[in-house]
Amino acid sequence: MATYTPAEAAQRSGFTIDTLRYYEREGILPQVARSAGGHRVYSDADLSTLDFLQCLRDTGMPIERLRRYGEMCQDPATMTDRAALLREHAADVDAQIALLTRRRARLTEKIAWYDEQIGDVAD
Numbered sequence: 001m002a003t004y005t006p007a008e009a010a011q012r013s014g015f016t017i018d019t020l021r022y023y024e025r026e027g028i029l030p031q032v033a034r035s036a037g038g039h040r041v042y043s044d045a046d047l048s049t050l051d052f053l054q055c056l057r058d059t060g061m062p063i064e065r066l067r068r069y070g071e072m073c074q075d076p077a078t079m080t081d082r083a084a085l086l087r088e089h090a091a092d093v094d095a096q097i098a099l100l101t102r103r104r105a106r107l108t109e110k111i112a113w114y115d116e117q118i119g120d121v122a123d
Contacts, residue, residue, distance in 0.1 A: 001043060001044070002043070002044055003033075003041045003042065003043060004041070004042040004043075004046075004047065005039070005040075005041070005042075006020060006021075006039070006040050006042070008042070009040075009042035009046065009047060009050070012047055013047060013050040013051065013054065014054060015050060015054070020032075020040075020042075020050075023050075023053065023066075023070070024040075026063075026067050026070070027067060027070050027071045027074070028053065028063075028066045028067050028069075028070035029046070029049060029050065029053065029070060030046075030049070030070070030073065030074060032046055049073075053066065053070075056069070056089065059089070059093045059096075060092065060093070060096065061089050065085065065089065068085065069082060069085055069086075072085070
């Protein structure tokens, strides 16, 4: 089983060491194993969890929902609730995508207008 130091876990996950500690302290990330000397030792499973947390964060999940999700992950009886939370977040992401799609179309219109204006001046 591969293990990683906090610095290696930070580098592999894209989170800072401070964020890793914060996520653990807040219950977003389950308690990380410790070495005999008391240092955190991250596993591949921890890195997989961090990868999913990065996905949630990148898609705009608020910290309170991240905390709630992390806490629920500690209890196997909460799978239904976890799935519901993720469905709710997926709906929020879909709404963001729809809004961005409309905004992108508006940008395209404005770019076309500028291109038309620039073309008229060049003629």
